[in-house]
Amino acid sequence: MSIATSSPNATSSQPNNGYGFALVSLTSLFFMWGFITCLNDILIPHLQSVFSLTHFQAMLIQFCFFGAYFIVSIPAGILVKRIGYKGGIVTGLIIAAIGCLLFYPAASMQEYAVFLGALFVLASGITILQVAANPYVTALGPEKTAASRLNLTQALNSFGTTIAPWFGSLLILSAVAHDVSSMTDAQRLAQAESVQMPYILLASMLLILAAIFSQLKLPVIDAIEDTSGEVTDDSAWNHRHLVLGAVGIFMYVGAEVAIGSFLVNFFGLENIAGLNHADAAKYLTYFWGGAMVGRFIGAAVMQKLAAGKVLAFNAGAAVLLLVITIIAEGQLAMYAVLLIGLCNSIMFPTIFSLGVAGLGKVTSQGSGILCLAIVGGALIPPLQGLMADAVGIQLSFALPLICYIYIAYYGLIGSKVVPAKK
Incomplete structure (x- = not known):
């Protein structure tokens, strides 16, 4: 799924050339949130087995993750308006990384509610990230090639969702026991902890991206919204x-x-x-x-x-x-x-x-x-x-x-x- 929007009126106070490395970095963001979103499809059967959840209880994973879009979107817009789009990208990456790191104590505590809380924090970071990052896709280059850049970023989003299942099946689901009813407490703990390393790796990647974006010279976007000053009813x-x-x-x-x-x-x-x-x-x-x-x-x-x-x-x-x-x-x-x-x-x-x-x-x-x-x-x-x-x-x-x-x-x-x- 590509959940991305942008404004065709975005402009920059700097020339829109020489930002090839910035565009490559931006496409990596689309890849990351596509990858993380699809990884939920792996978490659902895994945590359902570990905690013996009903189908409804397991779907609370998606409820907490996508509920963040509804709750955080408007505050994210206010935040980005205050700290700028570059600051919003860095902030979103850091918050998403914190959400990934929270999977470590959640697994150690074997508390499903803590997993759900970690997912909400992770999704909140991704929401801020999307609100901040999308306008740059149109700003980084000539307007006539904006559609091409958008297609590129959306393709990277889909690429992330395509490879995430293989990643999750190898590092998370491969250890799931077939008969969960006979698992001992030690076995349940081991299976819960199988999510720790993958999400620590994701947190590391998000923090590296945050460090990169904090140093990048990105265009200053002057006109994301209509600035004509005209009032409409x-x-x-x-x-x-x-x-x-x-x-x-x-x-x-x-x-x-x-x-x-x-x-x-x-x-x-x-x-x-x-x-x-x-x-x-x-x-x-x-x-x-x-x-x-x-x-x-x-x-x-x-x-x-x-x-x-x-x-x-x-x-x-x-x-x-x-x-x-x-x-x-x-x-x-x-x-x-x-x-x-x-x-x-x-x-x-x-x-x-x-x-x-x-x-x-x-x-x-x-x-x-x-x-x-x-x-x-x-x-x-x-x-x-x-x-x-x-x-x-x-x-x-x-x-x-x-x-x-x-x-x-x-x-x-x-x-x-x-x-x-x-």
């Missing part, structure tokens, strides 16, 4: 396609996160593949890798076809694949759900661009509303967890199916710009 809430787009972002992020969160356990079902957690986690690479490949395909297709129609097609394909996932068994169900990653590829940026189309002077307000809607990643996965506890994992995929039906509606009908209601 319009509001983004008056624009129907923006409000419906916010619901679309809510549905999309929630569905994508929920599906990714259940894949490891789904592949472990005897009627699907019967895989252990470590082997099942490796297949997540195909789910997230499909999103990376699909982003390049979608960018080419949308040069010829309307974005709304492409969005509706992808959402319709996701609905069909989820129907197969729910009613089929074995490899057919397994590969059907993996192909949804390919359908997901263009959804977030397409919904976002359709939502802010024609907003004019309230574009920044509309962007903020769409970013707050990312909270869908915090709420829909626990709801699917409740369904999985009640009717089983396979039938619980009916919830994201409903989400994609709405997204198809938005692409065909809801995204059409109509006169704003006053």
Whole structure:
């Protein structure tokens, strides 16, 4: 998933050349938060085994992580406005590193609540990081190549989500016992502590990036917002396609996160593949890798076809694949759900661009509303967890199916710009 926005009006008080190293460093940020976000899909089955959690309890991982976007986004904007975008990047990296380091005491204490607290701190840092870092993508170079730079950073985000499952399966899930009910306290402690080293490594990388960015000479952005001084009585809430787009972002992020969160356990079902957690986690690479490949395909297709129609097609394909996932068994169900990653590829940026189309002077307000809607990643996965506890994992995929039906509606009908209601 690429959760990133930027302003096309960003300018710099310095020449926008000679910042190649800064751009490379910025792409590393997109890689890091894609990697960390996807690593939650590994944490869920791991901590579920260690603490004998229900599906609903395990989905609290996503609730705490994506809930930070809703809680921290507005304060992050205020903070960045006060300390500057470069300071915001450094601050976000440091806070994210602190969140990673908190995994060490959480594992030693064997307290699930402490893990959730560490995840919230980690996600808070990433939220600040995104609020601060995104405008630089358009500032570091000529305006005519801004789209190319944005595609590069989003591709790096997808690359992070693609390799994270392999990293997690090798360093975290490989030690999970098959029969968790027979584990001794010492074995549970050892499995809980298996997350310590990976997250210490992540903290080290984040701190190194913080040190690099503290020394980089970055452009001073003068015009992230509209600085014309004109006052408008319009509001983004008056624009129907923006409000419906916010619901679309809510549905999309929630569905994508929920599906990714259940894949490891789904592949472990005897009627699907019967895989252990470590082997099942490796297949997540195909789910997230499909999103990376699909982003390049979608960018080419949308040069010829309307974005709304492409969005509706992808959402319709996701609905069909989820129907197969729910009613089929074995490899057919397994590969059907993996192909949804390919359908997901263009959804977030397409919904976002359709939502802010024609907003004019309230574009920044509309962007903020769409970013707050990312909270869908915090709420829909626990709801699917409740369904999985009640009717089983396979039938619980009916919830994201409903989400994609709405997204198809938005692409065909809801995204059409109509006169704003006053």
